[in-house]
Amino acid sequence: MSGYRQIWVDGNPVGLRGLDEVFAALHTAGRRPGEAGLGVEIVAQVRRENYIPGSARELFAAAFEREYAAYLAQMESGGPARSRGYGTWRGYPREAIPWFPTVNEDACNGCGVCLKLCSTHCLAPTENGKVRVGDPFACVVGCSSCANICRPKAITFPPRSMLEAYRQK
Ligand code: SF4
Numbered sequence: 001m002s003g004y005r006q007i008w009v010d011g012n013p014v015g016l017r018g019l020d021e022v023f024a025a026l027h028t029a030g031r032r033p034g035e036a037g038l039g040v041e042i043v044a045q046v047r048r049e050n051y052i053p054g055s056a057r058e059l060f061a062a063a064f065e066r067e068y069a070a071y072l073a074q075m076e077s078g079g080p081a082r083s084r085g086y087g088t089w090r091g092y093p094r095e096a097i098p099w100f101p102t103v104n105e106d107a108c109n110g111c112g113v114c115l116k117l118c119s120t121h122c123l124a125p126t127e128n129g130k131v132r133v134g135d136p137f138a139c140v141v142g143c144s145s146c147a148n149i150c151r152p153k154a155i156t157f158p159p160r161s162m163l164e165a166y167r168q169k
């Protein structure tokens, strides 16, 4: 079964199947971010398993190029590539639990404290020295340590009471 990854497209979270497999094949083929037409090529491949509206093709292409660059950076830094599922929480697939941070890039001052704190690779640096959510479901359900430590309060979470809806199966 294909892996699942959530990415941000034009400010909105979008869950996609098979993206890691596409990235792995590109990596094996030595493809580099910034190559002309790479984003559009990824769109064509991801469409085999996911619905991508034609009108949003350019937005997805840009998001895929950014994600692929982050994927390569993680691979080349020796970080763990996410080649397995996210597991379960209280018996529910992790991807069914909408618990992950949201980073307000305007409020983020780029101090990097959250990146040092979190070992799950949920958070990632941006090209302009801020922080973004790179792998939402890598976040540990119920943890909000990065939000607590962020001085400008750039990181927020859903209300913790939301988790009460997920009773042990
Ligand atoms: S701790 Fe807050 S301000 Fe510092 S990098 Fe993380 S999100 Fe940005």
Ligand code: SF4
Binding pocket: 101, 117, 118, 119, 120, 122, 123, 138, 139, 140, 143, 144, 145, 146, 147
């Ligand atoms: S809440 Fe915890 S696990 Fe999730 S991103 Fe922040 S520090 Fe990492």
